[in-house]
Amino acid sequence: MSLIKPNMIILFFFIIFLLNSSSSSNAAVQDFCVGDLTAPEGPAGYSCKKASVVTSNDFFYKDIFKSNQNFPPINLSLTYLFSQQFPGLNGLGISLLSIQMGPGGIVPAHTHPRANEVIVCIEGTVYVGFISTDNKAYTKTIQAGDVFIFPQGLLHFQLNVGKGQAKVLAFFGGSSPGIQTLAFSLFGNDLPSDVVGNVTFLDNNVVKKLKARFGGTN
Ligand SMILES: *[C@@H]1O[C@H](CO)[C@@H](O)[C@H](O)[C@H]1NC(C)=O
Numbered sequence: 001m002s003l004i005k006p007n008m009i010i011l012f013f014f015i016i017f018l019l020n021s022s023s024s025s026n027a028a029v030q031d032f033c034v035g036d037l038t039a040p041e042g043p044a045g046y047s048c049k050k051a052s053v054v055t056s057n058d059f060f061y062k063d064i065f066k067s068n069q070n071f072p073p074i075n076l077s078l079t080y081l082f083s084q085q086f087p088g089l090n091g092l093g094i095s096l097l098s099i100q101m102g103p104g105g106i107v108p109a110h111t112h113p114r115a116n117e118v119i120v121c122i123e124g125t126v127y128v129g130f131i132s133t134d135n136k137a138y139t140k141t142i143q144a145g146d147v148f149i150f151p152q153g154l155l156h157f158q159l160n161v162g163k164g165q166a167k168v169l170a171f172f173g174g175s176s177p178g179i180q181t182l183a184f185s186l187f188g189n190d191l192p193s194d195v196v197g198n199v200t201f202l203d204n205n206v207v208k209k210l211k212a213r214f215g216g217t218n
């Protein structure tokens with residue numbers, strides 16, 4: 001009689017499968033995979049820069065609060081550090097960004113289709129929240145040292161409700177989380193206004209106004 005029962009073998013293979021699928025990083029075969037941005041990005045990220053040309057600078061980014069994207073009308077500055085901006089993250093399954101908002105600043109409702117997010121408030125007072133798939137809102141007002149979670153794929157937002165500047169750091173469980181911002185997606189496109197109105201239940205004149213604001217056509 002064998003000591004190993006068939007269901008133990010299945011369990012064994014299941015554990016191997018889980019271990020494999022949970023290691024999203026290339027660390028299984030190499031220490032790191034600094035992205036080679038000159039080659040196209042595939043489903044698993046960028047291909048690796050030759051280790052012989054990798055230096056400390058590939059793992060270093062100077063000042064995450066020196067923003068690389070500014071949105072003056074909504075008093076928002078972002079610094080994205082996804083694998084495209086910070087290739088040292090390629091394949092490691094993590095990334096981050098900084099958010100700075102002036103008074104009245106807004107991070108519009110958006111989703112990250114490929115990663116969970118956890119935010120840490122560094123400065124200011126920020127009203128944050130997400131909406132679950134059963135349309136329940138989970139919100140909180142956070143201040144320096146406070147943490148909040150946005151589960152993958154769910155619509156979420158942030159508002160600076162304090163009198164001064166607000167700073168937030170966001171960390172992602174993926175090196176290429178993707179961003180889809182609701183207003184830009186709905187009103188920055190070239191679908192006919194009628195169709196946008198049909199699928200959003202908004203009046204045509206409202207759609208046209210929003211298309212003008214967000215750079216949409218038709
Ligand atoms: C944006 O922030 C600046 C200060 O950083 C403030 O003077 C201004 O009133 C804010 N604008 C809006 C629309 O809230």
Ligand SMILES: *[C@@H]1O[C@H](CO)[C@@H](O)[C@H](O)[C@H]1NC(C)=O
Nearest residue numbers: 193194195197198199203204
């Ligand atoms: C879509 O919107 C247009 C213009 O508002 C309207 O005439 C049309 O009937 C709508 N189509 C549907 C299927 O509701």
